[in-house]
Amino acid sequence: MKxxxxxxxxxxxxxxxxxxxxxxxxxxITDGVLxxxxxxxxxxxxxEGALIDLPPQDDTSGVKQLIHAMNPNxxxxxxxxxxxxxxxxxxxxxxxGEEGVAQTMKLAKENHVQTVGVGMNIEEAARPLLFDEAGGxxxxxxxxxxxxxxxxxxxxxxxxxxxxxxxxxNIDEIKKMCRWCVIVCHGGEEFTSLPSSYTRDRYHKFLxxxxxxxxxxxxxxxxNYETVNDKVIFYSLGNFIFDTDYQRAQYNTEHGILVKIxxxxxxxxxxxxxxxxxxxxxxVRTAKLPDIFADVQEEEYRNLxxxxxxxxxxxxxxxxVYLNPKEYQNANEQKWEENFLNSKRSGRVEGEALDFQxxxxxxxxxxxxxxxxxxxxxxVKYIQKQI
Numbered sequence: 001m002k003x004x005x006x007x008x009x010x011x012x013x014x015x016x017x018x019x020x021x022x023x024x025x026x027x028x029i030t031d032g033v034l035x036x037x038x039x040x041x042x043x044x045x046x047x048e049g050a051l052i053d054l055p056p057q058d059d060t061s062g063v064k065q066l067i068h069a070m071n072p073n074x075x076x077x078x079x080x081x082x083x084x085x086x087x088x089x090x091x092x093x094x095x096x097g098e099e100g101v102a103q104t105m106k107l108a109k110e111n112h113v114q115t116v117g118v119g120m121n122i123e124e125a126a127r128p129l130l131f132d133e134a135g136g137x138x139x140x141x142x143x144x145x146x147x148x149x150x151x152x153x154x155x156x157x158x159x160x161x162x163x164x165x166x167x168x169x170n171i172d173e174i175k176k177m178c179r180w181c182v183i184v185c186h187g188g189e190e191f192t193s194l195p196s197s198y199t200r201d202r203y204h205k206f207l208x209x210x211x212x213x214x215x216x217x218x219x220x221x222x223x224n225y226e227t228v229n230d231k232v233i234f235y236s237l238g239n240f241i242f243d244t245d246y247q248r249a250q251y252n253t254e255h256g257i258l259v260k261i262x263x264x265x266x267x268x269x270x271x272x273x274x275x276x277x278x279x280x281x282x283x284v285r286t287a288k289l290p291d292i293f294a295d296v297q298e299e300e301y302r303n304l305x306x307x308x309x310x311x312x313x314x315x316x317x318x319x320x321v322y323l324n325p326k327e328y329q330n331a332n333e334q335k336w337e338e339n340f341l342n343s344k345r346s347g348r349v350e351g352e353a354l355d356f357q358x359x360x361x362x363x364x365x366x367x368x369x370x371x372x373x374x375x376x377x378x379x380v381k382y383i384q385k386q387i
Contacts, residue, residue: 002133043081050100085115135265142186185216215259304380314387
């Protein structure tokens with residue numbers, strides 16, 4: 001058994017729109033970023049969609065731009081990154097149906113890559129990866145219920161983040177054999193600065209259940225992290241290789257974070273690099289870490305959550321204007337309130353995803369100014385700029 005091991009985790013990867021055919025660009029990932037990736041024993045890449053040949057898609061409507069699959073040639077970039085683990089548990093892996101899942105897993109196997117979080121049945125989707133390194137490292141992946149399609153006995157899909165029985169079973173089995181348990185989670189609200197209270201509570205629950213580290217993505221923007229005793233949660237790594245008009249309608253979608261976790265048998269340490277997508281060249285470059293990437297503890301979270309909720313409401317107004325401009329371009333506050341407080345609002349899962357029954361009233365308390373008590377002044381300014 002190796003006494004030490006290191007893993008780099010990436011944010012969201014998709015070769016759509018502006019990244020189309022960028023797998024042919026040898027300079028897509030600049031040397032500094034590659035050096036950081038190559039300094040690790042393992043690279044866990046969030047591959048946001050199936051690698052499968054599909055006919056050209058009509059992407060002229062807002063909704064159709066939310067369908068993602070990748071040309072199999074994108075594997076050139078993944079191999080160049082030394083990505084030996086693909087996280088496939090996400091809301092786009094089944095955009096090309098079960099055949100997309102099967103072809104992607106086949107392509108991974110042919111390239112000696114391990115996949116996690118998806119399978120042709122629930123047993124495959126839930127199966128953790130085990131690494132005989134640094135006292136043993138177990139890793140598995142879960143996805144949010146609204147977007148990630150669940151696997152079943154005879155149906156391809158993902159392990160969902162609310163399947164607490166299987167999650168606990170995985171953690172227990174990993175801990176019997178391994179020193180470390182890592183959960184990769186595809187979830188949280190898009191384009192927000194801090195996690196919603198219900199997302200934060202869920203990730204804390206995973207730590208209470210026995211996991212040591214939670215690494216999350218899906219929001220397409222970087223978010224904060226949080227140390228919890230000797231454990232840590234990374235709430236969102238943002239984008240890595242992804243650039244669409246849907247994302248450009250929001251702030252900070254060109255930014256991301258690479259997290260490197262260094263394990264020994266007794267402890268883990270970590271460091272992080274900021275990355276930025278240069279939208280003129282569509283190259284991924286090193287950058288300073290964004291100001292939101294701070295350790296936001298309980299007291300500070302409570303100071304900031306209303307301001308962050310207000311920012312989330314602003315982000316989802318921008319989203320709706322982009323997706324349905326005729327209806328929302330000139331919407332008044334009554335129109336917005338009707339949308340956000342509709343208990344049957346599209347995509348809402350009570351206490352779990354897009355629950356504006358919680359977020360919207362909280363956002364309206366931001367004017368009370370509790371955020372003014374925060375000592376995280378850079379975080380406050382980062383959030384305010386997006387409202």
